[in-house]
Amino acid sequence: MDMFLNAALLALDPWAIGAVGFGTFIGLVFGSIPGLTFTVALALALPVTFAMDSVPATGLLLGTYIGGMTGGSVSAILLGIPGTPSAAATVMDGHPMAKRGQASIALGAAVVASVFGGIFSLAVMIVSVNLVSRLAIGFGPAEIFALVVFGLSTICGLCGGSILKGLISGVVGLMVMTVGMDQIEGVPRMTFGSIGLMSGVSLLVAMIGLFAVPFIIEASAGDGGGQGAGRMARIRADLPGLRLLLSKAWLMVRCSALGTGIGAIPGTGGAIASFLAYDHARRTSADKASFGQGNLDGVIAPEAANNAVTGGTLIPLLSLGIPGDPATAIVLAGLMIHGISPGPALFMNHATEVYGMYVAVVIAYLWVLALQLAGIRLFVHVLKIPRELLAAGVLVLCLIGAWSVRNSVFDIYAMGIIGVAAYVLVALRVPITPIILGMVLGPTIENEFRTALMLSGGSADIFLHSPIALLFLGLAALVIVLQAVGEIRLRASQQKVNA
Amino acid sequence: MTDLRKDLVLGLVLLAAGAGWSALAWATLSPGFGGGDIGPRAFPLAFGVILMGLSALFIANTLGRDTGGAAAKEGSASILWGPALLLLLEIAVYGALLEKIGFVLATPLLVLAVLGANLKIRGPLTLAAMAAGLTAGCWLVFGKLLGIYLPGGTWVDLG
Structure with missing residues (x-):
């Protein structure tokens, strides 16, 4: 208790609170601009922490991480362009809400769900860090492969009108991610002799192209400012009411638990968690048809889950020293620079710093809440900008984002080509969200499958002898069967109506 | 162009893309060395074949679609x-x-x-x-x- 109070005093020092706030703000800015990820923000923030004490330093890094994870929802809702891959699922219902003039409701709900998810995962982490880390470490290649297959099965729920088109879209995403150097044997694949393609297609660049370029091309069909004016009349700055949010509390709890669990498994991450949570919300909703049209649950579920990942990833990071993704690897580097070595002895050797981190996470989420809620009334004014001028601004931001991923002109070309292809697909009513899901899950599914087979000497028994792998593969099969049965029933009822 | 024809063209383009992709994967990538190594070719090839299969299914589905049904009346946007x-x-x-x-x-x-x-x-x-x-x-x-x-x-x- 003394150690906790000591840590709380250190973390509640005005200098430390300011450091967390600064990190949160930088994270929010980087997270909300497509292409500028919070991993970049963390890399830029890391040198700033060198001269700081350990508690404010780790607070700044955690604030940047948390702010970045939350910030992706702002551009996802307002522009339909996710700031980070974790916010890709938020686009599906967040942006339709913004189009209906409910941007502030969606943004407000996203912030509250994010904060709830983050605090929930922190609480789970504090209570069960040893238990969860022991469970998470039990996930080998076979189990992660099965989990990712389960994630892939949610494509069925993202298909919109046509399951076949959605599946095709998902396979295209999987194919795109096989381009580049093979991660296991180091040979170039499907590069067509291009040096630029040797390093593969960046997920971020593809995401910018998929969501931003169709928006810019569609703006070309506008009638110069008229659309902007039309949109302005419908914009309100109402925040979601307490009663509405309370009615979503159980959904937030479920999705936060899912996000925490996914986050605790190294090599997974926010994007997988948010898609799984979105699919869970859709499948358990009484109003499934409204998903994709602007259902608030479709915003709350992914946002609660992807922020719950932040606490989840800290579990293996602190207890075992295993970073789950590049962002937490930078946080790990920051900890080690300050002499904090994560691992089983962490809680004995650095209890004050660990408790300080817990308090810093809470402060970071309070900063997120304050900054985002204060900013919502400003953010929604983005929608008042005439669509044509907004499109030009979005294009420049996206080009900077694509360039800054690898400081390569090739990524600018890739963004343009992928974007135009995405525009054609959108015009042909092919859903593009499954492409993102395929791209997110593609590298993991292949690497884990191949690693599992190599470990087992080529025997598929490795998947069948693991209860965890069997559970997830069974769940995937169940989701696909339920979706297919639902589709057949829907068609049968439509045929009856037509007859 | 009607929605039906657009879907048909889309299906044919995807089928051709899947076939081209699979052929390229087969011709340029090495298979595994055995003993659990399925090699860098397996996944690109499998995805190409799956795309061909799904595209063929999509073409068949489009050809068998009720042109007077609700789906046919749902107009897709014209491509700019x-x-x-x-x-x-x-x-x-x-x-x-x-x-x-x-x-x-x-x-x-x-x-x-x-x-x-x-x-x-x-x-x-x-x-x-x-x-x-x-x-x-x-x-x-x-x-x-x-x-x-x-x-x-x-x-x-x-x-």
């Missing part, structure tokens, strides 16, 4: 090929110019081209303000404040 290809060209030229004349000079040219040619903005004041404002704002915020590297040109470098 002109603006789409123009934007692609502008992005390609911007990429080339970025290396030659740098961010500070290439960006206003891109903004002017996109606003004038694609978005049909004609007011000279709006054009000038957008080109100068976006370039200066991004250069200041990203280049100077956030420390993102923005390229200078090999021909002209204004920083």
